[in-house]
Amino acid sequence: MTTRWLTPDEQRAWRAYIAATLLLEDAVDRQLQQEAGMPHMYYSILSVLSETPERQLRMTDLAERLKITRSRLTYAVQRLEKDGLVRREGCPTDKRGSTAVLTDEGMAVLERAAPGHVEAVRTHLFDHLDAHQVAQLEEIFTGVAEALQGDETRSTPEDVPWRRRSPKSCS
Known part of the structure; x- marks a missing residue:
């Protein structure tokens, strides 16, 4: 097999992407740690739960939306449970499944x-882009995410997999 080396343009783009994503994640994480006392991952869990019906979601669906492993999610949810921000409930229709539920205290913290x-996201990312670049950013990363998920068809932004999926019900 022949190695398909990156072109100089691709190498520069790749290195710029790596630098920007690491710096952006660090800035967002630092802001959340300083102001809210939680890492970005915990904020993301609370945020996703806040956007779901009844502020709850099966753990497997939550892990899929956050693009993390179930074990990493379980560890984070255990910590959020200790702080009273999330609680886990068993799934009556699937004894192996459980549901993460955002508590009122978790909603208040969020x-x-x-x-x-x-403000951190706006300051560190969107203030540096014009409207056309924002649209390009969405298009580029929607395409990359779809390709990585094995979705061969191009979707409109409203139909990307993490927006169109309806969570499995436990009732």
């Missing part, structure tokens, strides 16, 4: 953390 988080 509501306090959200303005600072949004």
Whole structure:
């Protein structure tokens, strides 16, 4: 098999992507740690749960939406449970499954953390882009995510897999 080396343009783009994503994740994580006392991953869990019906989601579906392993999610949810921000409930229709539920306290913490988080994302990313670049960014990363998930068909932004999937019900 012949190695398909990156062209100089591709190498520069790859290195720019790596540098930007590492720096952006570090800046967002640092802001959330300082202002909300939690890492970005925990904020993301609370945020996803806040956007679901009844603020709950099966753990497997939550892991899929967050693009993390179930074991990593379990560890994070255990910590959030200790802090009273999330609770886990068994799934009555699937004894092996469990559901993560955002508590009222978790919702209050999320509501306090959200303005600072949004400002950090805006400051560190979107303030450096114009509207056309924002659209390009969405198109590029939607395509990459679909390819990595094995989705051969191109979707409109409203139909990307993590937006169109309806969670499995436990009832």
